[in-house]
Structures are given as C-alpha cells and as structure tokens.
Amino acid sequence: MTLFDVILRRFPQAVPLLNFALTDHSDGAGPFISKWDAAALGPQPTPDELAALIANPPPAPPPPIPWAISNADLRRGLIIRGVNPALITGYLTALAESASKWAAIADWEYANYFERTHPMLNALAPAFGLTTTDVDDIFKACPAYPRPSGP
Numbered sequence: 065m066t067l068f069d070v071i072l073r074r075f076p077q078a079v080p081l082l083n084f085a086l087t088d089h090s091d092g093a094g095p096f097i098s099k100w101d102a103a104a105l106g107p108q109p110t111p112d113e114l115a116a117l118i119a120n121p122p123p124a125p126p127p128p129i130p131w132a133i134s135n136a137d138l139r140r141g142l143i144i145r146g147v148n149p150a151l152i153t154g155y156l157t158a159l160a161e162s163a164s165k166w167a168a169i170a171d172w173e174y175a176n177y178f179e180r181t182h183p184m185l186n187a188l189a190p191a192f193g194l195t196t197t198d199v200d201d202i203f204k205a206c207p208a209y210p211r212p213s214g215p
Contacts, residue, residue, distance in 0.1 A: 065118055065121045066095075066118075067086060067094070067095050067096075067097075067114060067118065068080070068086055068095070069121070070114065070117045070118050070121055070122070071086075071097075073117075073122040073123075073125070074109070074117055075105050076125060078104070078105055082101070083101040083104045083105055084097060084099055084100050084101065084105065085097070085098050085099035097114075126204075127204050128204075129180055129200050129203050129204055130180065130204070130206060130207070130208030130209065131179060131180060131209075131211070132177045132178060132179040132180065132208065132211075133177060133178060133202075133203055133206040133208065133209055134176065134177050134209050135175050135176060137202075137206040137207070138178050138202065138206075141202030141203075141206065142192075142202065144202075145194065145202070146193075147192045147193075147194065151192065152172060152188060152192070153169075153172065153173070155188070155192075156168050156169045156172055168184050171184060172184070176209075177209040180200070180203050185199050
C-alpha cells in the first residue's frame with residue numbers, strides 16, 4: 065500500500081492537492097508529505113505514524129450503496145436470500161384495492177430499476193423476513209443502475 069493510499073484510507077475526507085500533496089525527489093527516500101491542511105485534516109501524521117499505517121493499513125471503507133439497481137438484479141438478490149419474487153407479487157395483489165396498491169404493482173412488475181430510497185422496499189422487507197441491512201446488502205452486491213440523463 066502506498067503512502068497516497070494510506071492517507072486516503074486514514075483521512076477519507078482528504079482531497080488530494082487541496083488538503084495534502086506528496087512529493088518525491090527521486091533520491092531513493094520515497095515520497096513525503098509536502099503540503100498538509102491541518103484545519104481540514106487535523107495534525108499531520110508523523111513519519112512513524114505513517115510507517116505504522118503503511119505496515120498495518122486501515123481497513124478499506126465499505127462499498128457504497130448504489131443509488132439504484134435493475135429490477136432483475138433486485139429479484140436475483142431476493143432469490144439468493146430465499147424470497148421468491150412471485151410471493152411479493154402475490155402479497156401486493158392481496159392488498160386492499162387502492163391507487164397505491166396498483167402503483168406498487170406497476171413499479172414491481174414494470175420498473176426498469178429500483179432506487180434504494182423507494183419506500184416500497186423498506187415497507188415490504190419485514191413481511192419477507194428481511195431487514196433494511198439485508199436490502200442494503202442486496203444493493204451492494206449489484207452494479208449501480210446508470211443514472212438517467214435528462215434533456
């Protein structure tokens with residue numbers, strides 16, 4: 065792991081060249097911190113602290129939760145967790161007649177993608193033994209759906 069990587073893991077809010085910069089004079093000593101924004105990042109780590117971080121790097125941050133995944137990826141994630149998508153269709157169909165029932169069915173059956181913030185996901189999860197963390201994990205295991213581009 066490089067000095068640059070270690071700094072970004074230890075200080076995830078750091079913006080290279082804005083909050084810190086590294087310089088290497090190609091003299092065999094390796095790179096060193098040539099700029100450090102203590103107001104944004106706190107005290108500059110000492111060479112001993114940096115050596116310890118390189119020897120035992122901080123864990124990688126968890127992958128971000130995609131903003132949305134495809135309907136097919138959502139259904140595959142449910143199947144992997146033992147939830148047959150047909151059961152969700154049946155559950156939605158059994159709801160009392162209302163506009164929101166039919167909107168939910170339309171989303172479930174025809175949406176190209178589901179945003180993680182879609183209220184239906186968290187509302188349905190407990191009915192099928194899933195937690196919000198389970199739903200997050202389904203999203204993390206899938207590629208993010210491309211954001212639509214507007215005119």
